[in-house]
Amino acid sequence: KNSQSRKRKQPNISAQSWRSASYVNLSLSQWLLKGPEETWRSELEEHYRREPVFALIGGMVKGDWRPIHDFTEENHIPSLFPITDFPVVSETDWYTLYLSKGFYQEGESAARYLNSIAETLEGKAVIEVVRDSIEGRTLSRGFQETWLETGHQPAVSVTLKKGEPPTAKLLDQVLTGKKQYTLVLWDGPEALTALEAIAASANKPERILISSGYLGKSFLTLNEGLRDITFITYPLGLSQEKFGYRFDIPLMKKKVSEDAEKILKKTYSLLNMLTQALIEMRGNYYRDNFLDVIGMMKDQRDPLYERLSFGPGQRYASKGCYIVQLGKGPNPELIKKSDWVIY
Template identity: 30%
Template sequence: MEGILPSGKPLKGKRANSVEVEGAAAACETCHRRSGMGSLEGNIVVTPITGRFLFANENNRPIALVDPRAPKNVSRAHSPYTQASLAKAIRKGINVGNRLLSPLMPHYDLSNAEVKAVMAYLRQLSADLSPGVGEDTLHFATVVTPGVDPKKQEAMLGMMQKAFTQRNASQEDYSGRMRMPIDLLPRTLRNWQLTVWELKGAPDTWAGQLAEKYRKEPVFAVISGLSNTTWQPVHAFCQQEKIPCMLPSTTLPATETAFYSLYYSRGVALEADVLAKYLRDQGKNAPHRIVQVYRDDEVGRTAAKALTEALRDSGIQVESRVLSGQDEPDLNVAMKDIANEDGLMLWLRPADLSAVSKIMPTLPATRTFASGFLEEENYASMPKAWQPQIRIVYPYELGEKRQKNIVALKKWLQSWNLPLVDETFQSEVFFNLLFLTDLSSQMLDNLYRDYMVERAEDMLSLGSNVSAYPHLSSARGQRFASKGAYIARFAENGKLVAETNWIVP
């Protein structure tokens, strides 16, 4: 994987256009990926190279869709590779059918022993289907952490169960429904099954709970999930068990990236960076000091720390204050001595904002900001007197574009009689369910977890964006699909409008 030969020397290859590659850049994994299932870039198809594809006979070779945009474009028939023909492909770029491989495939001067080692490696690579794949069932889980809004939990689970039922029904019934050509490729019909992992108690006990649940029912992937506090234990669990952990809804994703977890965004840390960039870009007009008020919990601490770090050496002094309760003395401590020319960032949820507004009917600082993630779309409860002045760091799309994105969600909810409780949140769940459907169509019977993550990396930006985000995008190694936010203000009709362009820190 690192492109190191058994001798310890770096692997070297030479492409047909005489570009030399060395080390990691020359490693098989760079193009054929960790799973060995290949990839697609532009119109360059990188074919699967696992043993099941290279060495099998026609009768027992699986089919892979090598270009999801062209459903007829499946892996091709060929005679099984032998050591000699594999060596020829590796050394001279000529395949088992005596045809030239793509000029992108480097030629490697490997010894017979090294080719043999490559063969042995490829034979065991993605050889068995991943855990969670049953004879006729594909198992998924979703995770709910303690303390979430029960209405949101109910909305998410309702949507997921409905989507799974709909999907299972549609794959049994081939008549009367418009089908994508991709659905006609041969595959084993497996019902999707959803299990809900509802965690209890303190975050440091979650790892044990997850392990126990997983032992009882191994799942292929964790889909969505809901948390308004830390997600770290789930992230760590997915990484440890090598389970794809796809696009949970959390304001607090893990900060370090890991192969198996994909997120919509960096959550409150992203908002902090966007605000810092916005303030820095004001140059001389930036406030000399910004006061940030937060709750002393995981989310609050993370947000405050991120803003402090993002404004380091900016010339803007950051003063951090904890709001310890909604009683007047607590509020007074947090909000004292704020001058009109200061900046003020309120990392507070609606109930806290409402409490603050009781002692401060008008905002003390001209430039006051609040967090879009923490508001959870409860803008109606924003004190009226604050509205002309306060700005929201807003990580979603606004206006007509937003409406266009989420029209599919609204129609789907309506047709299944499901409630719309929280538009941005439910749009995340909806996007994820459609994305999962696409991914599983494209994977056919190649149900390997690594392959799923790689497909997700490559395909995230290709489907239609039915989420509340302006655009979602990923690529190899990228783990946060949305990368910016607006600074938004309240229009006179009480609706949010963008005051700035989309800011990407």
């Protein structure tokens, strides 16, 4: 059997015939995790003992989603579209459906992009500089695992401690005589000033890769002198406005923060998928059927990502991430340098 095969275990939840049921009553429970991460598991178990729910819908935590992921996996509870940048990336786990792989997906796409231009990298170094943070470590894991998977030797990796800037001197120490190199920099907005100094040094990189997810909107302020050599992972859609796609999200009519806007768009996707799934289940309210129905849905246009798609055994709906460069000026155009999905 392949890695996606599984034993089907039916929960103790009754189902009514679609023909005989005129309607189904649904209730929504709110589970709040009040303690530190190490207490989440016991809190979840207590919530589940009191309220044995059919599925977990959405949800947010500060940090890694793994404690919730492991809980739902072990209890065979479907979990639909938790709002997290740090999902569990697994080829075998079954019960959590994620919008994307989060920061891991950006690192993964950077590695695939470099692999697509591998001929230009022969005899040259790939240097990865990583901020010691959950964002930096996750980006690095996606990059390094995919770089190895595509047949390359591990990239030289340097970790930046809190408050330590990336510098040209630091890079000189790890280049070991090679003068031509690609710099993969996983750091936040504070890195932009340091990049200017690196690019002005005698040992300027041929190209630089950075993460729009980690930098936030500050990546749009990248110095114009760096834009020709800087490539940016961009995991969001670019075609919505271009092709006139519009999404009716009532709360979006008010001015909200960038983070709140993303949460609203992800919640829209969650509710849209949930509504379709409940209709298509046709009264057969079993957990595995819920997952199977979603796995058979057509591709969905989405207000945040380029598109959402599932298939049998697939657990990450947004499968792509562009590599872009910035155009000129204070309001730069995003110039695509790759397809949505990079092979």
